[in-house]
Amino acid sequence: MSCRLRIGLTGGIGSGKSEVSRLFAEHGTVVIDTDVISRELVEPGQPALNEIVTVFSTDILDAEGRLGRNRLRKQIFSDPGKRDQLEAILHPRIHDRAFELADAANTPYCLLVIPLLVETRSEYALDRILVVDAPTEKQFERIATRDHLPHREIKAILDSQAGREQRLAIADDVILNDGGLDHLKAEVTRLDRQYRQLADTRPR
Template sequence: MIKPWILGLTGGIGSGKSAVAQHFIDLGIHLVDADHAARWVVEPGRPALAKIAERFGEHVLQADGSLDRATLRQQVFQDEQQRRWLESLLHPLIFQEINQALARAESPYAVLVSPLLVESGQHSMTQRVLVVDAPEHLQLQRSMARDSSTEEQIRAILKAQTSREERLRHADDVLTNDRDLTWLKSEVERLHNFYLTLRGGQP
């Protein structure tokens, strides 16, 4: 059996990345979500969680022993050194988790969806990159509607994420998601049919 090649799927907040990911799943494509892997490596009972609690103190744990992400985020956001320590602990574990999940793929190609595909270096695990792009006003509109966040909060996230230019620089394919879901679905199908003709992710 030919090993499936890996398509990296990314996009800024509110770009419609999740809708695109869901369409690939509906088309029978094996999909691995880097966010799920990131959550899984810090589950109670996993070694990473014990190391985090040891370094930052028990107050980063909730009453049930799980990680209090908000508290941890606050601490590492303010301290570059702590953030680097956390990344050096988690990134290799997340890579390992993603690799194992991708290895289970049986579709012609597999999709790795990650909001931090470019920043985290996860794009190095892929043979091709698809960026879901959207005009900033739509990103704001969608994110505010979905998360009931303020415009200010969304702008802060946009600023923290890698720039649109940087993301697009890594793209082999760009899907500009500025229309409705029916159109988006047909675009994903068009890309899917094209991807089925590729070997190793390249024409």
């Protein structure tokens, strides 16, 4: 049995996707995070990591043979063509694993957390899209606090992603994350109720 309703959750870096998905999980839904899948795919010994090393060289590996994400990020920003090569290696594998997990989920709806949903939307068969939105200045604050990156690097990351307007243009539902945790909890509770009602209208 698979979930009857597939919700794609997206948002820019520092928008609060992780907190929102955690709150949905507390309501008992299955959360499938493509970032987690991506990390699993590049563990030592995985075919995807071997392909990435072929493209980027062993310079992206640390002393233990693990992928150094900061090293990889620097290469991508210095050579945009390599981003396309990386995505060609990872995206099909991420997609297949995400829907394998969705097919196995025995819940009314499941949440697929897809940060690059604007860029990869055509690859995913979703019933609704939920965007976690945040003002750009809030994103800067959260990323600086969490990742301790300089302003220049944060700006480069934000500039490399789809903009707020692009994400909002594909949204069926929006959570504006510019307040506190109580606001987020209320929004997630409201949407959880809505998604369960929608799922009840789908064939079992």
